[in-house]
Amino acid sequence: MDRLTSMAVFVKAAETGSFASAGEALGMSSQLVGKHVRFLEERFGMRLISRTTRRQSLTEAGRAFYERSKAVLAEVEAAEALADSLQAVPRGKLRVNAPVSWGAYSLTPMLARYVRKYPEVSVDLTLTDRVVDLIDEGYEAVIRVVPIADSGLIARPLAPYRLVVCASPAYLAERGTPAVPEDLAEHECVGFAYWARPPDVDWEFKSAQGTHRVRLKSRFSINNGQALRAAAVEGAGIVLQPRDMLQEDLAAGRLVELLPGFEAPSLPMHLLYARDRRPTPKLRSFIDFVVETFGA
Incomplete structure (x- = not known):
C-alpha cells in the first residue's frame, strides 16, 4: 500500500472516530480503512488505534503519529499546489541560444516584449554562430539558421x-x-x-x-x-x-x-527544443511567442 494514502486514511479515521465514518467520507469500505491502519501499524511496529466492539481511541503513539501525519500531508498538499501553480504561470529562468546577427537584430527586440508580457520569467540569451548542443549545454530553446538534421529534437519551422x-x-x-x-x-x-x-x-x-x-x-x-x-x-x-x-x-x-x-x-530557420510531454509554461509561452512573431 502507498504510505501517504494510508496516512491520509488514518488521519480521517482519527478525526471521524470510526472506520465506518472514515470510509463513508473517503468513499471506501470500513474494511479497507482498517487495512490501511493495520498496514501502518505493522510497518512501524506499534498500535496506533485501540479498538473495542464499542469504541476506538488513539494510543499515545497514535496521537503523536496523527499530529506528524497531518503535518506531512499538509506539506504534500502545499507541494502539489506549488507544482500546479508552476504548470499554470510562466516563471523561472529560460536559457536560449541564437545566431549572433539574427539574435541581435530580430530576436532581442522580441524578447524585450516577451519579458514585459511575462514578468516572472527571466531570459538568459547566448548569441553564437557555433552549433550548440541543446541538451549537453543546458539550453531550453535554440534557433538555428542552418538545415536541420534528425537530432531527436522538435524542430518548428520559422519564416526563412x-x-x-x-x-x-x-x-x-x-x-x-x-x-x-x-x-x-x-x-x-x-x-x-x-x-x-x-x-x-x-x-x-x-x-x-x-x-x-x-x-x-x-x-x-x-x-x-x-x-x-x-x-x-x-x-x-x-x-x-x-x-x-x-x-x-x-x-x-x-x-x-x-x-x-x-x-x-x-536560409531555413527553425526553433529547436527537447521532446517533453508537458513543457513548462515558460517554454510553452516562449515557443508560442516565437512562432507568432517569426512563424512561417
Whole structure:
C-alpha cells in the first residue's frame, strides 16, 4: 500500500472516530480503512488505534503519529499546489541560444516584449554562430539558421532568413553597379565565414529565367555580420546579409540594394527544443511567442 494514502486514511479515521465514518467520507469500505491502519501499524511496529466492539481511541503513539501525519500531508498538499501553480504561470529562468546577427537584430527586440508580457520569467540569451548542443549545454530553446538534421529534437519551422545583396554608394560610384548576378564575378564581394563552414564562394539567385549561381571573387572574409555591415558601409565591397540587419542603412542611403529583379537566397530557420510531454509554461509561452512573431 502507498504510505501517504494510508496516512491520509488514518488521519480521517482519527478525526471521524470510526472506520465506518472514515470510509463513508473517503468513499471506501470500513474494511479497507482498517487495512490501511493495520498496514501502518505493522510497518512501524506499534498500535496506533485501540479498538473495542464499542469504541476506538488513539494510543499515545497514535496521537503523536496523527499530529506528524497531518503535518506531512499538509506539506504534500502545499507541494502539489506549488507544482500546479508552476504548470499554470510562466516563471523561472529560460536559457536560449541564437545566431549572433539574427539574435541581435530580430530576436532581442522580441524578447524585450516577451519579458514585459511575462514578468516572472527571466531570459538568459547566448548569441553564437557555433552549433550548440541543446541538451549537453543546458539550453531550453535554440534557433538555428542552418538545415536541420534528425537530432531527436522538435524542430518548428520559422519564416526563412531573408538576405539582401547591397553595397555603399561610394563603392558603386567607383566600380559600377551590377545589372545581373553574373556581373558579381567582376566585383569585390565580402564573404561571410561562419560556424562549421568556410567563407562563401558562391551566391545563388533566382529569377523568371531560372537559377543564377555565381562564383565570387573575394579578398575579404569576416565571421561576424555586424563587421560585414561596417565593411560594406565603408565601401569594402558587396555583401549578402540579413535584410533586418541592414534595413536602417538601406533606408538612410548608406547602402544600396542591388539586383532588384533577382531573388536573393534565403536560409531555413527553425526553433529547436527537447521532446517533453508537458513543457513548462515558460517554454510553452516562449515557443508560442516565437512562432507568432517569426512563424512561417
